[in-house]
Amino acid sequence: MNTFEMDRAYVAGTYKRFPVEIVSGKGSLVTDVNGKEYIDMGSGIAVTSFGIADDVWISAVEEQIHSVQHMSNLYYTAPCARLAEALCTRTGFSKVFFGNSGAEANECAIKVARKWAAEKKGPACSTIVTLENSFHGRTLTTLAATGQEHYHELFRPLTPGFTHIPAGDLDALKALCTGGTVAAVLIECVQGEGGVVPLDPAFAAALEAYLKEQDILLMIDEVQTGNGRTGKLYAYMHYGLHPDVVTTAKGLAGGLPLGACLMSQKVENVLSFGDHGSTFGGNPVACAAALSVLNRLTDSFLADVEAKGVLLRGLLEGASGIQSVSGLGLMLGLKTEKPAAEVVKTCMENGVLCLTAKDKVRLLPALNIPEDLLRKAAEILRAACA
Ligand SMILES: *Cc1c(COP(=O)(O)O)cnc(C)c1O
Numbered sequence: 455m456n457t458f459e460m461d462r463a464y465v466a467g468t469y470k471r472f473p474v475e476i477v478s479g480k481g482s483l484v485t486d487v488n489g490k491e492y493i494d495m496g497s498g499i500a501v502t503s504f505g506i507a508d509d510v511w512i513s514a515v516e517e518q519i520h521s522v523q524h525m526s527n528l529y530y531t532a533p534c535a536r537l538a539e540a541l542c543t544r545t546g547f548s549k550v551f552f553g554n555s556g557a558e559a560n561e562c563a564i565k566v567a568r569k570w571a572a573e574k575k576g577p578a579c580s581t582i583v584t585l586e587n588s589f590h591g592r593t594l595t596t597l598a599a600t601g602q603e604h605y606h607e608l609f610r611p612l613t614p615g616f617t618h619i620p621a622g623d624l625d626a627l628k629a630l631c632t633g634g635t636v637a638a639v640l641i642e643c644v645q646g647e648g649g650v651v652p653l654d655p656a657f658a659a660a661l662e663a664y665l666k667e668q669d670i671l672l673m674i675d676e677v678q679t680g681n682g683r684t685g686k687l688y689a690y691m692h693y694g695l696h697p698d699v700v701t702t703a704k705g706l707a708g709g710l711p712l713g714a715c716l717m718s719q720k721v722e723n724v725l726s727f728g729d730h731g732s733t734f735g736g737n738p739v740a741c742a743a744a745l746s747v748l749n750r751l752t753d754s755f756l757a758d759v760e761a762k763g764v765l766l767r768g769l770l771e772g773a774s775g776i777q778s779v780s781g782l783g784l785m786l787g788l789k790t791e792k793p794a795a796e797v798v799k800t801c802m803e804n805g806v807l808c809l810t811a812k813d814k815v816r817l818l819p820a821l822n823i824p825e826d827l828l829r830k831a832a833e834i835l836r837a838a839c840a
Pocket of ligand 1 (some may be wrong): 497554555556557558560589590591592642646648675676677678679704
């Protein structure tokens, strides 16, 4: 059996994979089993922040693997503490809980919100409001948080206590809040899986003001938008928001599983001994990798990400067959005349890997993608869209 056949025979059929087997890569170039090279415009869905087999990243991981690869959370290890310190210093948050994925980071945020509200306002105050068209993960609770019906259908009953409002509809939120049962609002600044849809800044500001007034937590899911993806360390920084909780994962460790829930001073002591945990969470190898990623996300590097985003957008906007370009930084969505899946297929044939999100072509290249590769990928994309 070749890899395709073996995978289809033995791996649960939850993924509709492309008929490509990647065997190696360097930076933003990857090579398949037949020796064909591709420009990677997906980064493993915003995960490989510095591309494939990056030398600095490899050194950080290797050094830690040779020291200690795992000890559990029963003992102290330096990478976990140092990463938490670095995240807090860079953002002004007070405490971090580490898990292994975006869904787990959001689960932690939801537990923080539920416990905080129960203690402060009583057990009836437990509702988490999220936006329609959002995506927050695949566990039964984060599915309940996800504001897209089609993910829910086959898996009811979901965790209760979630309500969705249309993005931009503050009145809908106000109506929900009259009963005093809303603990928190969880939003994405740019909806990723929902089709690369940025939140309206005026709504974001009005939402924050209202939540502060009502003493309801503002929680931001930066699983996809975080860690430099949009040209700032976190996307909420573009919006000038002051969230109580931020969650992140995907690009945090540049290719190893790591999720984080960042807690502001207001909620830093909500979780105490035994309230939450994770066997792998804060794993020293993942944290060493993340520390190396975070150290490279300097202000000048982030300005470069923003500039590359502007460049890529400029190369695509107005091109034949491209109706619009949405997104922030190096997280872009193309509304194309041809079906997105067809564009992705043509690109793949011509040596560019890109993604879809709903009806859009989604681009999430490595943050350090060289400009010449970005230009070459844009050229192939334009040809595929025309
Ligand atoms: C990918 C994603 C998640 C889920 O992350 P996993 O690591 O797959 O659990 C949650 N929220 C957002 C915004 C995402 O993009």
